[in-house]
Amino acid sequence: MMTKARTLPSILTVSLHGKQIGTLTHLGDDRILFAFDEAYIEDAERATLSLGFKDEYGALATEFPVTQTRALPFFSNLLPEGHLRTYLAERANVNPVREFALLEALGADLPGAISIALAGGDPVRVEDQPADVTADIAEQPFGFSLAGVQLKFSALLEARGGLTIPARGLGGDWIVKLPSREFEGVPENEFSMMTLAGLVGIDVPPIELVNLADIGNLPDGIGLGDGRLKGKAFAIARFDRGADGARVHIEDFAQIFGVYPEEKYKRASIRQIARVIGIEAGNADVAEFIRRLTFNVLIGNADMHIKNWSLIYPDQKRAALAPAYDFVSTIPYIRDESFALKFSRTKRFDEFGMDELAHLAAKAELPEKLILDTATETAARFHEVWAQEKAHLPMSAQVRTAIEAHLQSLRGF
Structure with missing residues (x-):
């Protein structure tokens, strides 16, 4: 049973790469306000916290609404969901729906290079809590996860x-x-x-x-x-931790698009993600994105929602596509004819093809030849590797059979 929640501090400091950049203030009645420090705002060489904090002109946004119970989506997406959230909240003696309290309790080891601490003190370290809070333990409100x-x-x-x-x-x-x-x-x-x-x-x-x-x-x-x-x-x-323990900043596309975790299946499309990658990272990362997209269509991964795509900031400022993660063939467990997100016009696996990719390229203002050539080359390489390796990998016969049947249903891939 949950014990009585402790009294919350009024201010938490937000640090990036070990340097304070802002504060989260508890205003009472579970209202939360985030604000950047003036020094961060005025720093022309500042490290990037999130693309989601850019305004319509590409400058740093500095005015944010007061939120109730939950923090802004950027911070909310740093926290675990579901059973793991409940478990950690119990260990920290806080209510799992009160995100200010959770950020206080778990702020010492958040994903990326961000940390959150009591103003004037060190982050709270909950005794015996599991380390990682990047866990995506979904409530499955909009699809299989x-x-x-x-x-x-x-x-x-x-x-x-x-x-x-x-x-x-x-x-x-x-x-x-x-x-x-x-x-x-x-x-x-x-x-x-x-x-x-x-x-x-x-x-x-x-x-x-x-x-x-x-x-x-x-x-x-x-x-x-x-x-x-x-x-x-x-x-x-973990690709957000260097060999020497240094923190490397990352963010997922739920943070970039300002989407709360429970909306990760319906508030963005593959085309929108590709557009951001094209603008912020460039054509090499666009090709890598299409390579991963094509691969996950081929294996029947119906769970590539927006939290399963991330950017990384190796130099602290410029974005690049983060390494791959969460590639699982979901169709052996629950049959699904559709991808988690709309490609450009459709979600259906069997409608993923050159025409759909050309539409994606046009709407995202990306080089059509790059996208079509990458998808074609990836599919060819996949079939070659699949034929060579499928009997030697530790997947079950159920998984192997489901992928084989799925591949037969795809047009041109």
Whole structure:
């Protein structure tokens, strides 16, 4: 049972790359106001916090509405959802719907290079909380989400090769995704799809398939440490943490578009994402985006919502497409004829083709030849790699069979 919530501080500082850039103020009655510091506003060399904070002229927006209970979407998307949110809120002794309190409690290890702390003090560190708060544990309001049946934590790679979840949630450089109780072989599925993606030429972080027995310190209280989960877990290196532990800033497209997590399936399209990448990152990243899009159509991933696409800021200012993540063939578990987001005019897998891609290119004002050539080359490479590797990867026969049938339904791919 939730104990009585503690009294909230009135001001939290927001830092980027270790430098304060703004504040979140609790105004009472669960009202929250975000404001940039004047020094950040006036800094011509300032690091980028989010493309979502650009105004219509491309300048830094500086006026924000007061929000109720929830923070602005940028900050709301830093927090976990669903069961993991409930668990962490209980550990922190806060109400899970009160995002100011959650940001206070979890601010020491947020995704990217952002941190949130009590004004005049250090971030609160909740005892024994799992490290990672990038977990996308969805409530599935608008479609099937494999994120809703897996829990993700940040983990340290130990010298012996096992993975241990840090007790206090700091310093983790891997994300560990435990198996689903409902769907069999999801970690093996994701490992196989991400391996195939790397072979196709997609930018994939280091990945591992690890035994659950090699993961230490699974937290109590969320049904994971009771021995009932068996088999393998999927681990992927965090690309928002450098080799020396330095933080690299990232943001997902829900943050960029100012969309709350529960709207991640319906408030943007692939065409809109491509347009932003073309403007902010350039043609090489547009090609990589189309490569990933084509690949996920081919494997039947119906869960590529806007939180599964992210930008990264290697030099702290300019955006690039972040490495790939969350590539899973969803169709073996729940049959779906449609992609999570509309491509340009349609969501249907069997309507993804040259005509739809040409329409996307025109509307997004991107080079048509680049997009069509990339999709064609990716499809050809995929079929080559699929034929060579499908029998050797650890995916189940169910997954292999579902993808084979799906490929037969696609036109021209």
